[in-house]
Amino acid sequence: MNIQYKASLSALTTMGLGGDAAQLVEVYSPDDVRQAVIYARQHRLPWYVLGGGSNTLAHDDGFNGLVILNKIPGTDVIDQTMRHTTFTVGAGELWDVFVARTVDGNLSGIECLSAIPGTAGAAPVQNIGAYGQEVSSVITYVDAYDAKNDTFTRLQNAECEFSYRHSIFRGREQGRYIITAVTMQLRTVLPQPPFYKAIETYLREHSIANPSVRQLRDAVVAIRANKLPDPRTTPNTGSFFKNAIVSREVYERIVADYPNAPHYDLPDGNVKIPTGWLIEQSGLKGALYRGMRVYDKNALVLVNESAKSYDDLAAARQYITNTVQAKFGITIQQEPLEIS
Ligand SMILES: Cc1cc2nc3c(=O)[nH]c(=O)nc-3n(C[C@H](O)[C@H](O)[C@H](O)COP(=O)(O)OP(=O)(O)OC[C@H]3O[C@@H](n4cnc5c(N)ncnc54)[C@H](O)[C@@H]3O)c2cc1C
Numbered sequence: 001m002n003i004q005y006k007a008s009l010s011a012l013t014t015m016g017l018g019g020d021a022a023q024l025v026e027v028y029s030p031d032d033v034r035q036a037v038i039y040a041r042q043h044r045l046p047w048y049v050l051g052g053g054s055n056t057l058a059h060d061d062g063f064n065g066l067v068i069l070n071k072i073p074g075t076d077v078i079d080q081t082m083r084h085t086t087f088t089v090g091a092g093e094l095w096d097v098f099v100a101r102t103v104d105g106n107l108s109g110i111e112c113l114s115a116i117p118g119t120a121g122a123a124p125v126q127n128i129g130a131y132g133q134e135v136s137s138v139i140t141y142v143d144a145y146d147a148k149n150d151t152f153t154r155l156q157n158a159e160c161e162f163s164y165r166h167s168i169f170r171g172r173e174q175g176r177y178i179i180t181a182v183t184m185q186l187r188t189v190l191p192q193p194p195f196y197k198a199i200e201t202y203l204r205e206h207s208i209a210n211p212s213v214r215q216l217r218d219a220v221v222a223i224r225a226n227k228l229p230d231p232r233t234t235p236n237t238g239s240f241f242k243n244a245i246v247s248r249e250v251y252e253r254i255v256a257d258y259p260n261a262p263h264y265d266l267p268d269g270n271v272k273i274p275t276g277w278l279i280e281q282s283g284l285k286g287a288l289y290r291g292m293r294v295y296d297k298n299a300l301v302l303v304n305e306s307a308k309s310y311d312d313l314a315a316a317r318q319y320i321t322n323t324v325q326a327k328f329g330i331t332i333q334q335e336p337l338e339i340s
Pocket residue numbers: 014048049050051052053054055056070091116117118119120121122123125126127128129130169177178179180228229230231236237238239337338
């Protein structure tokens with residue numbers, strides 16, 4: 001195993017903050033993963049898996065443990081019928097490279113998840129979603145190393161306990177499984193309307209009636225380029241807060257004051273309110289606090305403009321959370337996870 005010492009976490013995470021990891025190892029196969037965990041145990045080190053670091057925050061005092069940097073490659077077609085193609089994708093593959101490949105094959109199911117940064121292995125962790133699609137709707141099963149029992153295991157879709165930006169991997173079994181591959185089934189049928197509002201608008205403006213998978217990907221890439229900063233030049237983690245899920249009672253209270261409040265009714269009776277809207281209505285869109293900017297094109301995104309530390313980010317998060325709480329009585333939740 002090729003251990004690197006003092007690895008900069010600010011360089012490994014797209015928010016660009018945080019100290020060093022004591023040790024880091026790149027893994028290229030399921031067996032590498034197992035060896036890395038055994039090494040960490042033998043050296044009494046905590047471990048943490050990282051992919052592209054686009055949904056992870058690091059603390060100023062770094063991580064006194066082993067970062068396992070997932071680079072497991074490979075994309076295989078394992079089944080093909082008239083209606084479906086099923087792929088197994090190595091956890092270290094770049095997510096958007098895989099999406100592009102499925103779109104090239106005219107396959108539908110994840111075209112609206114185009115241009116999401118990061119690795120395929122991290123996609124199930126928060127059940128990535130965008131523009132009306134979620135990765136959980138195409139996942140058949142997830143292969144993982146089970147660090148608790150020192151075995152390789154396969155979790156079927158239902159066992160992953162997927163919900164909105166959530167799964168077993170960041171929920172009750174966080175830190176137990178290291179995902180090594182994800183198996184997904186894509187459809188050969190054309191994408192079916194209705195599409196998310198921003199996509200419908202794009203299609204209308206471009207006079208596209210029955211969009212192909214390629215046209216939907218192009219639409220999503222264009223829409224995202226307009227409202228999300230590129231982490232390669234502008235440090236950020238995409239949506240910094242999850243959308244708020246509130247009871248109907250809370251929603252009724254808000255809509256009495258804001259009759260045009262955007263909202264989505266959920267099947268369980270609760271209501272989803274875009275947190276970007278809550279932040280904007282709290283007067284914080286474009287605000288700069290301790291070097292962290294509430295992005296002026298999308299208030300859900302926090303950009304590290306000139307923050308010097310994780311402490312600066314934590315102070316900005318507190319300020320935004322408190323302001324929204326004071327105005328709406330809603331406690332908004334952070335989306336990225338933290339290395340600890
Ligand atoms: C500009 C921008 C736009 C974004 N847009 C979206 C969006 O539209 N929708 C959306 O859902 N997300 C979005 N994100 C968030 C992020 O890109 C996704 O969550 C992505 O899946 C993270 O991948 P990653 O490899 O960078 O994960 P990392 O940040 O490296 O890891 C994220 C978490 O997953 C865990 N993890 C990573 N790999 C594994 C593994 N192999 N096994 C077990 N656990 C693992 C890590 O420990 C960590 O807790 C966006 C981020 C940015 C910067």
